[in-house]
Amino acid sequence: MSATAEQYFPLVVPATSLLLGLALLAGWRSLRDHRYLLWLAAGYICTAFPLAAQILMDNARLATWSVLTGALYCAGSWATAQGFALRSGGRVPVPAALAISLLTLFALFCFSRLSDVLGARIVFLNLGMGLLLALALPALFGREQPDTLFERLLSRTYLLLVAYAILRPLLAWLLAGWFTSSGLPRSGLWLWMLAFNLLLNLWLLFLLLGGLAQQLMGELRHERNHDPLTLLLNRRAFFEIANQRLQHDPANHWALLACDVDHFKQVNDTWGHAAGDNVLRQVGVLLQQMTRPGDLVARFGGEEFVLLLRCADLATAARVAERIRAGISEMHCSPAKQTITASFGVTMVAATDDLESALERADLAVYQAKREGRNRVIASPSQGGTDSIHLIHHSSL
Template sequence: MIWLAAAYILPAFAIAVQSMQTNQQLAQTSVVLGCFYLFGLWAIAQGMAQRSGGSAYPKIALLISLVALVGLYYFSQVVDDLHVRMLILNIAMALLVLLGVAAVYRGQKSADLFERILRGSYLCFVAYSLIRPLVIAIAIEQGPSVELTQSPMWLLMLAANLLLSLWFIGVLLVVTFREVLLTLKKERDLDSLTHLLNRRAFFEQAPVRIQRSRNGLWALLICDVDHFKQINDTLGHAAGDEVLRSVAKVLLRNTRHTDLVVRLGGEEFVVLLNCDSLQCACVAAERMREQFAEVRLAMGQKLTASFGVVVIESAQQLQSAINQADALLYLAKKTGRNKVVSAPVADEPAGQLVSA
């Protein structure tokens, strides 16, 4: 955003200064104000490129700017030719703003409407920058003798710049405001330690996810790290935090983007799993349990966890499913820990128990 702010401030300052100058004064300040224009136009390319994870080729931009500044110096201090200076400056500005196009359109395509509008607006700005030297070339052929800042061409270009700038900054403000809201929502919904969804986000998203799904059943897996208090007491809270991060990685590794992985609180995690059957959910939980054993604690100890697994058929069952899965988790803890205990459903064996 700093680059995009510079893209507005620097050229605006140069335009404001030039609007109060005579042709003779324009020659005296052409190199200095040219720096403002050139850096400002490259800044918009760099800002848009960075939004897409790229760069607007700063070395190439520096070369273009140096060549343009040499031309501005020659046609202001050695040979005073206003229209050639305008051509040089506007061609250089068009080349600089073009440097961001590759990064913008090589980046990941966004499904967000406002982001697509912003990219389209940038493309319009690039097209305008390319057309502007052609307009100036035609003006050279006409050879106006009036002061540049009083000419119809200058006023027309000011009006076009103003309209494009107002449109672009309006779109940019909307996109920025939306990004701030999304960032705040993300911070509100994520657990700061594991970067999983937190309890609040789970109860907001889970009912919606279940209601909208048309693919099979949903299963609720509640996972609790065994002897976590002992880990904290003997190895320290830093080691305990690392254990929780390791649990989060295992859970994420064994789920898909359609599933929800949540840190419900403390050492307790919830997975809302889109699956075909209770057996499928138990197999997934067993796979997670086995991968926990691959995590080594201090002194070579293995990380273990217990699971309670139930099937959910509707969003209205969510709270009762959590209570039932919690009871099954308690049963797993009571009967030896490090196991997966599931609830019976119709057409599946009652009292199913998958243990280590």
């Protein structure tokens, strides 16, 4: 076998596949939660070695090593399918993947050791790889995925990859008569297919990394905007989103509810901070359950929560706060199963420039509720200060 530049130049394709696999492996080491990166790395790496062997060997040697190279091709296709399935929240069925792999290897054995038929090996190997890759399609198209440009392009590119693997031997047979060729790795069509395979894999990796970057940005945005304990909006995110809502939808009537858990320091001092954290988490869950999906629920810090609701008037907002107050008073989330209560301040928000003032009015109403015995809802009209605060509910502790 002569060592020519024409022979070794196609090694760029498996070398690139190997480097892409190593890059994905390095990415997985930094992002262990994204296990699909490990499977995709294995898919690229496992495919690189038999592809290099296919370029360097003549047809006689390919027949000798066809079962081993076929096993690596099947492993690479299986790992790739598993990676895409895991990324979409599914898994490749092991019995089906194992059955396809064994049948493919059996066919390669028969048409290399028992009878040397190059065309049959090409058909069965590519068909097996295509079927293994197709095992990820139910996860990609059968589950609800984020409707983003990257996700749409990624799913359609993967479908193209499956179709290409299955149809590749048919195209080669029709266009170049591979099955009777003695120089398969050196044919012009083979080089064109290598180039197309390289471009397809680079495009697929670009989409994968683009989708991963988009996902990581979303996770970072979520961490920036949410309280880590209750997973509610934090103070900064609340003001940002609330101002957007008030600017873009000024025709609606908006109500601001401030909530403060009563005697929270006693819970921490008596039962420890773990018990206090559990109380805050349970209150956060209840607030989300008793509000609508479009309402804003935030933890401002400590035991203080703030809500922005669409409400027709102050009386309606006060009734919502009363239902939440009653729900909290029925909770038993401390180690002693003692009752947890909260005090509420309610006011209406006139416009974006009224948000800070509305929060001050709601806070004053909460302080008034605390002074008058806690576990109550007090509403404050949009105009006026503490003199205009009036009692909605009273419950002695």
